[in-house]
Amino acid sequence: MSGDRPPRAAKRSPSARRGADARRRATRASGTRPAPAPEGSLRAGQLGALSDALNAVLPLAEPADSALHQFFRRHPKMGQRDRAFVAEGVFAVLRRLRSLSALAQDAAPRRLAIAAALREMGLSLREVEPALSAEERNWATELRGRKPVLSEAEKAELPDWLWERLGAAYAPEERDQLARAWLTPAPLDLRVNPMKTRRQDAQAALALAGIEALPTPYSPLGLRIAGRPALQQLAQFKSGEIEVQDDGSQLLGFLVSPRRTDMVVDFCAGAGGKTLLLGALMRSQGRVYAFDVSPARLAKLKPRLARSGLSNVQPVLIQNERDTHVKRLAGKIDRVLVDAPCSGLGTLRRNPDLKWRQRAEGIGELAAKQARILASAATLLKPGGRLVYATCSVLPEENEAIIDAFLRAHPQFVLASAAAELARAHIPLDTGELLKLYPHRHGCDGFFAAILERQ
Numbered sequence: 001m002s003g004d005r006p007p008r009a010a011k012r013s014p015s016a017r018r019g020a021d022a023r024r025r026a027t028r029a030s031g032t033r034p035a036p037a038p039e040g041s042l043r044a045g046q047l048g049a050l051s052d053a054l055n056a057v058l059p060l061a062e063p064a065d066s067a068l069h070q071f072f073r074r075h076p077k078m079g080q081r082d083r084a085f086v087a088e089g090v091f092a093v094l095r096r097l098r099s100l101s102a103l104a105q106d107a108a109p110r111r112l113a114i115a116a117a118l119r120e121m122g123l124s125l126r127e128v129e130p131a132l133s134a135e136e137r138n139w140a141t142e143l144r145g146r147k148p149v150l151s152e153a154e155k156a157e158l159p160d161w162l163w164e165r166l167g168a169a170y171a172p173e174e175r176d177q178l179a180r181a182w183l184t185p186a187p188l189d190l191r192v193n194p195m196k197t198r199r200q201d202a203q204a205a206l207a208l209a210g211i212e213a214l215p216t217p218y219s220p221l222g223l224r225i226a227g228r229p230a231l232q233q234l235a236q237f238k239s240g241e242i243e244v245q246d247d248g249s250q251l252l253g254f255l256v257s258p259r260r261t262d263m264v265v266d267f268c269a270g271a272g273g274k275t276l277l278l279g280a281l282m283r284s285q286g287r288v289y290a291f292d293v294s295p296a297r298l299a300k301l302k303p304r305l306a307r308s309g310l311s312n313v314q315p316v317l318i319q320n321e322r323d324t325h326v327k328r329l330a331g332k333i334d335r336v337l338v339d340a341p342c343s344g345l346g347t348l349r350r351n352p353d354l355k356w357r358q359r360a361e362g363i364g365e366l367a368a369k370q371a372r373i374l375a376s377a378a379t380l381l382k383p384g385g386r387l388v389y390a391t392c393s394v395l396p397e398e399n400e401a402i403i404d405a406f407l408r409a410h411p412q413f414v415l416a417s418a419a420a421e422l423a424r425a426h427i428p429l430d431t432g433e434l435l436k437l438y439p440h441r442h443g444c445d446g447f448f449a450a451i452l453e454r455q
Contacts, residue, residue, distance in 0.1 A: 346446020
């Protein structure tokens with residue numbers, strides 16, 4: 001952009017700025033770098049593509065990122081700017097589906113696309129009109145003056161069941177603040193690999209690449225960057241000096257606090273972000289077993305492990321929590337991390353589709369699974385060992401209730417203080433014995449963690 005022309009964003013409305021933030025988040029699904037909003041009038045093809053994408057995503061049969069990725073694969077000739085527009089629109093609709101549906105008086109993808117373009121993406125009626133039929137122009141004109149009466153759950157852009165669950169768990173003001181925080185895009189956090197660089201050196205290297213990075217509020221290895229740059233093209237990413245990981249997620253490794261000679265199990269390792277942190281904290285000594293039931297997730301760990309420079313991590317595919325690998329290691333492990341499968345509701349800033357895909361009855365099923373996994377993982381520990389149970393949920397059914405039931409059934413375990421452990425790591429955060437993180441309080445994803453020690 002030329003120096004004598006002010007950035008377009010400087011003239012945009014608050015709705016437009018929200019749209020720009022949404023686009024930066026959403027374009028990760030398309031594999032493209034962020035692009036400015038379309039200049040001038042909206043083209044019929046763009047609105048049609050957004051409507052088609054919503055038609056593909058809104059059945060909510062799979063994660064929105066995956067559905068959108070497949071949509072773009074089916075439309076390989078779509079340009080970068082159009083992909084950015086479509087991605088922004090899809091995630092704008094997912095964030096505010098209830099109020100947009102009420103405004104449009106319809107959940108049809110075409111009408112949702114028009115409503116999102118006008119209300120969430122900063123486009124004026126004049127800019128949208130060229131893409132509309134005569135009937136749609138009349139409808140869009142009426143849309144501008146429409147103010148639907150919304151319930152409290154609709155205002156919060158949450159399903160009724162979740163609004164009620166939050167009301168039972170939190171004070172009204174806390175619930176309102178949490179719901180508002182979920183409507184804003186999450187920042188992009190990085191974790192520095194201490195095996196390969198220091199945080200200040202990584203920060204300086206990113207600056208040379210034109211990327212502004214500041215230390216995250218809590219993790220001593222975290223950096224928070226502006227915008228959504230193409231990280232995979234950076235030399236620092238390719239060399240394993242940096243990885244993408246939320247600030248709150250990084251704290252779990254410091255709660256586990258593995259020693260260099262320990263045997264450690266990451267019981268639900270997934271793609272291995274926390275596994276790699278544990279291995280690095282151990283300076284590539286000892287042994288870290290990365291357990292998971294998904295071959296696809298463990299496959300994603302392999303290139304990350306190769307970049308990391310670690311030699312103490314061993315991926316292990318298990319069939320379930322009662323797998324023979326678990327039985328063989330029973331009573332032999334020093335540290336266990338159980339980042340349990342959960343509702344993921346703490347990540348709604350990143351994954352707004354989860355609030356529509358999750359169901360009330362599913363929480364009970366998850367809680368039963370979490371209890372089984374925790375009980376099985378606990379058998380791995382030797383006396384004096386430590387287990388950290390964690391979720392990215394904010395619901396007590398998946399968090400405190402699981403820990404309380406476990407401690408009643410396992411008197412050989414005691415609850416240790418998360419605040420004390422973070423203080424030992426010189427991390428300035430005290431949420432009490434249990435780690436409880438919230439986007440509106442801490443600026444990171446919602447997380448829960450408890451330290452359980454075997455006597």
